[in-house]
Amino acid sequence: MKxxxxxxxxxxxxxxxxxxxxxxxxxxxxxxxxNINEIEEFSQKMFKRQSFFMKxxxxxxxxxxLLEKATKLLYKAIESHIEKPVSYLKNxxxxxxxxxxxxxxxxxxxxxxxxxxxxxxxxxxxxKLNDE
Amino acid sequence: MKVEKRDIATFDxxxxxxxxxxxxxxxxxxVKYSIKxxxxxxxxxxxxxxxxxxxxxxxxxxxxxxxxLKKDGRxxxxxxxxxxxxxxxxxxxSVIYNYISSELEKVNNIFEIYExxxxxxxxxxxYEQILSACIDILEKLGxxxxxxxLFEPYIIxxxxxxxxxDLFGIPLNVITNLKKKLDRxxxxxxxxxxxxxxxx
Numbered sequence: 001m002k003x004x005x006x007x008x009x010x011x012x013x014x015x016x017x018x019x020x021x022x023x024x025x026x027x028x029x030x031x032x033x034x035n036i037n038e039i040e041e042f043s044q045k046m047f048k049r050q051s052f053f054m055k056x057x058x059x060x061x062x063x064x065x066l067l068e069k070a071t072k073l074l075y076k077a078i079e080s081h082i083e084k085p086v087s088y089l090k091n092x093x094x095x096x097x098x099x100x101x102x103x104x105x106x107x108x109x110x111x112x113x114x115x116x117x118x119x120x121x122x123x124x125x126x127x128k129l130n131d132e
Numbered sequence: 133m134k135v136e137k138r139d140i141a142t143f144d145x146x147x148x149x150x151x152x153x154x155x156x157x158x159x160x161x162x163v164k165y166s167i168k169x170x171x172x173x174x175x176x177x178x179x180x181x182x183x184x185x186x187x188x189x190x191x192x193x194x195x196x197x198x199x200x201l202k203k204d205g206r207x208x209x210x211x212x213x214x215x216x217x218x219x220x221x222x223x224x225x226s227v228i229y230n231y232i233s234s235e236l237e238k239v240n241n242i243f244e245i246y247e248x249x250x251x252x253x254x255x256x257x258x259y260e261q262i263l264s265a266c267i268d269i270l271e272k273l274g275x276x277x278x279x280x281x282l283f284e285p286y287i288i289x290x291x292x293x294x295x296x297x298d299l300f301g302i303p304l305n306v307i308t309n310l311k312k313k314l315d316r317x318x319x320x321x322x323x324x325x326x327x328x329x330x331x332x
Contacts, residue, residue, distance in 0.1 A: 005262045005288065006330055009322050011212075012287045014221045016315040017161065024316060025164045032171050034178075039167065042180045043160035046190045051154055054197055058147050061201050065143055 066122040071113045073129040078105050085129055092116055141208040141216075146200055149208070149216035154197075158217060162193050165221060166228060172323055174232050185235055192231060196224040262330055263288070269324045270317060278302070279314045286311060287318070 017025060026036050077085035086105060093105075093116060108116075117125060141149070166189040170176040176184050183189070197220070199206045206223050213219040267280055275283075281300065285291045293311065297304045 005259070005266075006322065006325060008288050008290070009266075009318055009325070010222065010225070011218070011290075012315065013318045013322065014218050016318065017165065017221070018215065018217050020315075021157070022161045022164055025161065025168060028168055028319065029164055032168070034167060038180065039164060040160060043163040044156055046163065046193075047156045047159040050159065050190060050194055050197075053194065054150070054154060057198060057201060058151065061143070061203075062147065064203065 063122065066126065067114060067118055070117055070122050070125045070129065071110055073126070074113050074117065075108075075110055077129065078108065088125075088128060089113070089116065092120065138207075138209055139211040141210050143201075145210075146208050146216070150197060150200065150220075153217050153220065159193070162196075162220070162224060163189055166192055166224065168319075169225065169228050170232065172319070173229070173326070174236070176232070184232070187231055187235060192227050193224065195231075196220060196227045199223060199227065262325075265325065265328060265330065266321060269321050270314075273317045273320060275314065275317060276310075278306075278310050279317075282307070282310050282314055286314070 029039065030036060074085055074089055078089070089105060096116075167178045170178050170184065170189075178184055178189065180189075200208065200220070200223060208216055208219045213222065263284060266283065270280055270283060282296065285296060285299070286293075291299070293304060293307050296302070297307045300307075302310075
């Protein structure tokens with residue numbers, strides 16, 4: 001376990017590194033025999049790849065968060081017998097291949113609700129649920 | 133015991149801040165920091181093409197971002213790091229440490245991380261003891277008396293430059309210069325403290 005003291009030094013190093021815009025890092029790496037131009041070139045190349053990947057990852061995480069949220073709201077709506085969300089879910093079930101599997105909404109688990117709504121427009125579902 | 137309420141960012145706040153922070157310049161800082169950390173802490177001379185035993189810095193960086201974004205992943209403590217870049221670097225530091233430590237452990241290859249043969253592990257130390265160790269190291273690194281004077285309030289107590297200028301009656305621009313000189317010695321100070329076992 002690092003001491004708080006060392007953590008404070010770490011924090012100061014990080015702040016200084018960001019303020020200084022990497023010139024100190026460059027000189028430290030040069031003394032360790034690294035080629036800064038080569039690292040810069042490598043970083044630029046990797047940045048393009050990683051920023052593209054990050055955007056995709058953030059979107060995926062966003063979708064998962066929306067799915068979690070919508071599922072929980074629908075689950076609560078079923079429990080509380082709120083009419084519109086329940087009929088919306090019934091429609092979804094009736095209009096796809098799940099109709100045989102889920103006849104009784106009250107028996108649906110969180111995971112089953114997720115399965116049913118995962119390919120739907122989650123923002124639209126959330127809007128509808130929030131209106132209720 | 134007093135429990136402090138932390139200011140932890142929401143998922144949306146993390147996403148928004150990461151999107152803004154991720155620029156080519158910052159990415160380059162992350163690559164350089166990783167290489168430096170690998171070299172100084174683990175004695176690894178990093179090869180940009182081959183990586184280190186299959187571990188690539190770009191993967192360490194990407195894992196850091198993922199760890200901040202995934203469900204139940206790392207938090208962004210806004211009270212500690214108001215700028216998410218600070219949190220990202222701190223998280224990257226942990227990711228590097230965890231990956232490399234477990235890799236070195238896995239192959240049962242005990243590296244002599246530092247040349248110092250008599251590493252003394254210090255488990256219980258008090259504030260005065262570690263402060264005194266820091267001052268000793270900084271003196272050996274050639275710090276002036278003014279730099280030494282600044283170390284405790286500036287680094288440990290995180291006082292603002294303006295407050296330090298008022299406290300010591302030193303002009304703000306002089307404080308800024310002293311701070312820059314002191315900042316340059318911090319990475320070496322950290323390594324030396326590690327050698328003395330203060331980071332165990």
